[in-house]
Amino acid sequence: MTTAVLWLRRDLRLGDHPALAAAQDCADEVVPLFVLDDVLLGPAGAPRRAFLFRCLRDLQERTGGALRVLHGRPQDVLPDLVRRVGASNVHISTDAGPYGRTRDAAVAAALGEVPLLDLGSPYAVTPGSLTKADASPYRVFSPFFRAWQERGVRGPAVAEGPVRWTDGGVPTVAVPDDPDLGPVELPEAGERAGLARWREFADADLADYAEQRNRPDADRTSQLSVYLKYGCVHPRTLLSDLGEGPGPAAYRRELAFRDFYADVLWHAPDTARDEVQAPMSGLSYDTGPEAERRWEAWVTGTTGYPIVDAGMRQLAGAAWMHNRMRMVTASFLTKDLHLHWRRGAAHFLALLRDGDLPSNQHGWQWVAGTGTDPSPYFRVFNPVRQGREHDPDGAYVRRWVPELRDVAGAAVHEPWLLPGGVPTGYPERVVNHADERVVALERYAQVRG
DNA sequence: AGGCCCTTGAC
DNA sequence: TCAAGGGCC
Numbered sequence: 146m147t148t149a150v151l152w153l154r155r156d157l158r159l160g161d162h163p164a165l166a167a168a169q170d171c172a173d174e175v176v177p178l179f180v181l182d183d184v185l186l187g188p189a190g191a192p193r194r195a196f197l198f199r200c201l202r203d204l205q206e207r208t209g210g211a212l213r214v215l216h217g218r219p220q221d222v223l224p225d226l227v228r229r230v231g232a233s234n235v236h237i238s239t240d241a242g243p244y245g246r247t248r249d250a251a252v253a254a255a256l257g258e259v260p261l262l263d264l265g266s267p268y269a270v271t272p273g274s275l276t277k278a279d280a281s282p283y284r285v286f287s288p289f290f291r292a293w294q295e296r297g298v299r300g301p302a303v304a305e306g307p308v309r310w311t312d313g314g315v316p317t318v319a320v321p322d323d324p325d326l327g328p329v330e331l332p333e334a335g336e337r338a339g340l341a342r343w344r345e346f347a348d349a350d351l352a353d354y355a356e357q358r359n360r361p362d363a364d365r366t367s368q369l370s371v372y373l374k375y376g377c378v379h380p381r382t383l384l385s386d387l388g389e390g391p392g393p394a395a396y397r398r399e400l401a402f403r404d405f406y407a408d409v410l411w412h413a414p415d416t417a418r419d420e421v422q423a424p425m426s427g428l429s430y431d432t433g434p435e436a437e438r439r440w441e442a443w444v445t446g447t448t449g450y451p452i453v454d455a456g457m458r459q460l461a462g463a464a465w466m467h468n469r470m471r472m473v474t475a476s477f478l479t480k481d482l483h484l485h486w487r488r489g490a491a492h493f494l495a496l497l498r499d500g501d502l503p504s505n506q507h508g509w510q511w512v513a514g515t516g517t518d519p520s521p522y523f524r525v526f527n528p529v530r531q532g533r534e535h536d537p538d539g540a541y542v543r544r545w546v547p548e549l550r551d552v553a554g555a556a557v558h559e560p561w562l563l564p565g566g567v568p569t570g571y572p573e574r575v576v577n578h579a580d581e582r583v584v585a586l587e588r589y590a591q592v593r594g
Numbered sequence: 595a596g597g598c599c600c601t602t603g604a605c
Numbered sequence: 606t607c608a609a610g611g612g613c614c
Contacts, residue, residue: 277613285612286601359602402601472602511601523608524603531603582604593609 147172148230148313152223153179154245156267156376157200158336159207159308161301163264169304176230176313177204177212180219181321191324192464192498193374196334200375201320203335211310213317220251227259230313267376270298270384270400272407282412284421284517289405290398301382329464331498332368339372343383351388355395361456361467362541367396368465370499373403380404406503409517417506418487425515425522427592431483439482442575443474444492446546449567449574451558452532453477455545462545464498469535475512476526480585481576486513514589522589525582532558546571 149168157179159165168175179201185194205212215222245266253261266272275292276282283289332338346367350357357365372378380400387393410417420426431439442448446457456470466474471493478489490509494500507516514522532555536542539557543550548571549557560567567573 283612285599287599288613290601398601469602518600521601521603527604 146174148311149175150223150227150230150313151175151177152219153177153204154267154376155374156379157197157204158339158377158379159204159304160336160340161303161379161382163302164262165304165308166302167262167264169306169308174309174311176226176311176315177208178223178226179204179212179214180222181214181216181318182218186216186321190464190495190497190500191326192329192331192496193500194321195323195326196331196371196498197375198320198323199331199334200377203337205320207335208310211312213312213315214320216318218251219248220255223252224255224257226313226315227256229315266407268373268379269404269407270380271296271404272411275408282408283405284409286402286405286518289408290401293401293404294397298381298384300385301379326464328462329498331464332371334377336372336377339369339377340382342368342372343378343386347386351392351396352390354392358395358399359469359535361459361470362536362538362544366467370501371465374499374501403501403504405517406507409507410503416510417502420515421507421510421517422515424592425513428515429483429588429591430485436482436484439575440484440488442572443478443482443484443489447572448477448576449561449572450477450528450578451539451542451546451549451560452528452536455536455542458545460493460496464496466493466497467541469531471508472512473526473528473531475509477528479509479513480525481528481578481581483581483584483588486510486515523586525585527582528578529558 149172151162151164151168156162165175185197201212201214213226215226249261271293275289275296277288277292283292332342346369350365350367354365354367357363369378369383373380380403384397384400387397409421413421430436439448443453443457446454446461448454448457452470453474456466456474459470460466460474475486475489478484479486486509490506493509494502494505497505510516511518511521514524532539532542536558537555539549539552539555542557543552548568549560552560552563552568556563560571561574
């Protein structure tokens with residue numbers, strides 16, 4: 146009887162797992178393992194932690210209770226488990242995530258002669274593996290995207306026949322209780338739920354995704370980000386199932402963006418907090434009591450700009466925000482309120498159920514003009530224009546900002562123009578967009594010399 | 595080396 | 606139309 150250890154990092158799925166297929170080639174039974182380290186138990190946002198814990202409970206059920214959950218650092222707890230189940234035939238999948246390399250080296254050293262089988266990233270296709278001809282990493286999306294498409298993506302791995310799960314006689318710790326979520330509701334966790342969501346999206350919304358994806362009032366995005374983050378579904382599976390046409394092409398491009406940012410951060414882990422464009426770290430930001438009041442207004446969705454407030458209230462109330470609203474609210478924080486993108490990015494990570502380091506930090510950097518694309522610093526989103534363009538009937542604003550529910554149509558985007566003035570309970574604007582836009586441009590000009 | 599290109603914008 | 610400079614081949 147030979148045993149394999151399936152070390153699930155954030156790839157919390159069984160259906161198309163390459164490690165599982167590999168394990169079945171050389172072992173009779175499999176011990177599924179998840180290591181809860183302090184990062185996952187500590188400062189991670191409550192929605193993400195709750196979703197993770199629910200995924201683990203789902204896996205526990207699907208493996209007939211065999212899933213082992215260990216608490217500690219992988220390099221400390223793995224060797225003991227490996228020794229208990231018999232080290233001669235153990236295979237382990239590894240992670241190619243941004244910080245995976247250091248940890249993998251520590252784990253490999255701790256395991257000694259036991260092979261660590263590298264099967265790629267659990268949640269993206271290419272991090273660390275695509276470079277330019279001179280072996281340097283890409284810094285601009287479009288060339289990356291061309292290379293990514295040219296390279297192609299291998300199909301999902303399929304295990305042969307049913308798997309014999311075993312707990313290997315290894316003790317486990319209980320999956321923690323969900324943290325308090327308040328009014329936030331999460332989608333159903335786990336691989337089956339993720340695949341069901343994919344089929345729903347592919348049948349109903351994929352065809353006109355290219356036009357509909359920018360409409361926060363329509364709710365026709367895939368909602369798969371949280372499943373992708375935890376590897377409940379792998380992009381490989383989606384890509385192999387995607388088909389052709391404008392909708393699928395647009396979706397493929399979004400999946401490539403995940404890979405691009407994962408790749409950027411893999412090559413330059415420091416850019417999780419430092420500006421990609423080094424000179425931009427000299428940008429000046431507002432500080433002091435007034436700046437703090439403006440921060441508070443942004444966080445609580447009381448800036449007086451309806452589209453911004455709707456986005457921020459969706460974030461707080463749903464632990465999710467439509468992608469276009471992420472750009473609009475991020476632009477408002479950095480360019481209208483002159484506060485640091487890093488602070489906004491940390492706030493997003495704390496509240497978003499799908500908050501993922503590469504996409505979040507580099508999405509923010511892109512909006513802030515400090516990121517991988519060198520051009521857009523002079524683009525300042527106009528909140529009124531964005532509202533009128535992408536929420537033309539005002540339905541999204543009314544859904545999230547009850548003070549404005551009685552205002553019909555697109556007029557909801559400029560409540561200060563209403564004949565009766567700003568409705569009771571809704572705040573006046575914290576800043577004047579036209580003025581702050583000029584201030585922002587001046588500050589960028591200073592840095593650029 | 596030179597020339598083409600660059601995620602989603604605004605006035 | 607504007608914007609500007611560097612990535613990329």
